[in-house]
Amino acid sequence: MRTRRLRGLAVLPLLASVLAACGGGEGSGPIAVNWYNFPDDSGALQKAADRCSKASQGRYRIVYHKLPRAADGQRQQLVRRLAAQDNSLDILGLDVTWAAEFAEARWIREWTGAAKRQALEGTLRVPVQTSMWKGKLYAVPYNTNTQLLWYRKDLVPTPPKTWAEMLTMARGLAQKGKPHFVEIQGAQYEGLTVWFNTLINSAGGSILNKTATEPSLGPPAVRAASVMRDMARSPAADPSLSNQMEDQNRLAMESGTAAFELNYPFVYPSMKANNPALFKNFRWAPYPRVDANRPARPTIGGIDLAVSAYSRHAQPAFAAALCLRNRENQLTAALEGGLPPTLRGIYDEPSFIKQYPFGKEVLAALESASVRPLTPAYQNISIAVSHTLSPPSGIKPESSVRTIRDQIDNALQSKGVIP
Structure with missing residues (x-):
């Protein structure tokens, strides 16, 4: 009996330490607001969490x-x-x-009232579209992203304005035995869907109709598939086109075998660090057009912050999410984490x-950008597109569409929802 009692007493400190680690009850200190987001190696996200915790007093x-x-692993964990x-x-970092x-699925809460007004104030229009569903706001844009055309000025003094011009320049460089590849995402994954979505929107079309109830496609889709x-x-x-993702594109450009690259701004600091000699001629320009008389509409990326429908601390979570994406924290994320802001x-x-000498071009791209189809069935749609268009060399424009x-x-x- 005495041994059993001692064991019970020994458990009490352990139980207390577990409760303390979990944040304790409401009266034991500040409420713990759990923020789930992508892994950030720069430290910018942790700085934002620390600042906002302090600011909450x-x-x-x-x-x-x-x-x-x-991204697939992120979604799988959140869905389950x-x-x-x-x-x-409490706070969920959602892909756009x-x-x-x-x-x-009713897993996240609608933003209303003062929180909604604050979320929309000064925020770029296109990123906000990714947070909407059926006319209601369900998240606040945390950061955004878009592709530019990156090129070597020593090979291409004047950047191309259209895809046709770029391919003509590449052929000319190839004939002279110079680096000439155009690096872009051709593997069978989300990046291939983004490429198609950008081209179809740049050609004046879209994958779905405005109500997201049926496919739109049509001649712009055939034009987009033809360009690919x-x-x-x-x-x-590049001989590796059908296996390439963003990072392989970056490495190929840094190796000196390419003249052009369609990619996100992270390639700029990477080139600066990894190939200073080539960096001297590393330049940027707007994403190439499909038609000379239509602006390009590159597809945006980024993360939106939502509040879980099952959060026990919804009001603090809304306040914390707004703080996490405020001006100071977005600027830190941009300067230290390379994440283009939504403000x-x-x-x-x-x-x-x-730090962003190409910021003007990024902003211009964001203001005329396209978004991926806004629908609960997006995962299935993306798979349908990437599977059908892979490999790009095997595309048959009309039948593929x-x-x-x-x-x-x-x-x-x-x-329902894809598992």
Whole structure:
């Protein structure tokens, strides 16, 4: 009996330490607001969490939890925990394609009232679209991203304005035995869908109609598929095109074998660090047009912050999310983490302009950018597009578009959320 009592007493300190680690009860200190987001190696996200915890003056403390590095892994973890109604999730860092799906599943809360007004104030219009579903706001844009055309000025004194011009320049360089590849994402994954989405929107079309109830496609889709096929079958195509993602594109450009690269701004500091000699001739320009008389509409990326429907601390979570994406924290994320901001005013900030000499082009691209189809069925749609268009050299524009249309019809009829 005495031994059993001693064991029970020994458990008490352990139990107390576990409770303390979990944040204790409401009266034991600041509420722990759990923020789940992509893993950040720069430290910018942790700085934001620390700043906002301090600014709350004891109301809450933000605990930053790192999701898996790959987007698919991030989504899988969130979906499983939300489906189980896990109430330990408060703020969710959502890829810009997930808000519609999560809102339709009733996993995230609508933004209303003062919180909504603050979320929209000064925020770029196109990123806000990624946070909307059925006319309601379900997240606040945290950061955004878009591609530019990167090129070597020693090979191309004047950058091309259209895809046709770029392929002609690449052929000319190839004939002279000079680096001539156009690096772009051709692997069978989300990047291939983004390439197609950018081209179809740049050609005046879209993947879905305005109500996201049926495929749109049509002649602009055939034009987009034709550009992809022509690129893949030209001397401009890297032999590894069908296996390349963003990082492989970056490495190929840094190795000196390419003249052009369609990629995100992270390639700029990477080139500066990894190949200073080539960096001297590393330049940027707007994304090339499909038609000379239509502006390019590159597809945006980024992260939106949502509040879980199962959060026990919804009001502090809304306040914390607004703080995490305020001017100071977005500027830090841009300067230290390389994440383009969603607040328009930051693009005029001297420190931002100094580190982002291409900021003007990024802002122009964002103001005319396109978004990926806003629908709960997006994952199925993306798979249909990337599978049908892979490898790009095998694209048959008209029949490939018909296949995509049929598969999207099926995807839009599906019930529930993809596991």
